[in-house]
Amino acid sequence: MGNPKQKWTKEEEEALRKGVAKHGTGKWKDIQRDPEFNKFLFSRSNIDLKDKWRNVTGGGSGQGQRDKSRAKTKALVEAAPSIQAPVPNASSVDEVMAEAAVDASAKVVDETKIVPRHDDDLISEALSNLNDPKGSEVGAIFNYIEKCHEVSQSFRRQLRTRLKRLVVLGKLEEEHEDTRPRAPQTTGVAIFGETLDDAAIACAYRIAEAENKAFIAAEAVKEAERLAKMAEDTESIYQFTREILERCSGDEITLLA
């Protein structure tokens, strides 16, 4: 019977791209469940996201590459519930990356978008927002920053490494819940106390520089991912990617030490 194949709109496609750039390929359910993306993807299912992403991507040549000039359409298919913008969501790393992929030297100005305000405020605000009396776990902190800043996976790894590095160095105090580690449910939930707030400020500055380098690293990762599909050599690519990340973050680690 009536099956008018609803075409994807710009909002939906953009939301999908953003969701993938945020969480990464896969996790379609998470993207669909996300309140921010659910506004546009509320009528789409996780399978639809995957299918659409399959068409939108593909490696660069061959198939996929769905037309990019086709919006106008009707948009807002089912009387969507007033589209509001509760979240600031101003910076778009993926957008910058995409632009940079074509011409990086011309889009250097967008760099300010990645680092719009002070860096110390980043973690400070995260702690304030989380409002944790004992402190916030490292996961929640980076998660908050990730949501506010839309960082890429490359940066995510660097941030995590940085925080862990500080713990090892002794700058941060790792406080356990109490006696005995209870159950092995968590992969190492480290709750930081007040010391984090102090060290976070210093760490934030490093993060600022990290973001800048992460931007460059992201391009390298993107290239590596492309090669991965062509060569399908995970092992070689893994080392290649690792070298690039290490090379880009090598300077940062030195600063941290």
Place this chain on the structure above:
DNA sequence: CTAGGGTTAATA
């Protein structure tokens, strides 16, 4: 739940 394959509708 995700990945892949196959089918159907619309288009060049």
Place this chain on the structure above:
DNA sequence: TATTAACCCTAG
């Protein structure tokens, strides 16, 4: 007719 894009089904 061939190709693309959405939709649906199945396997892991």
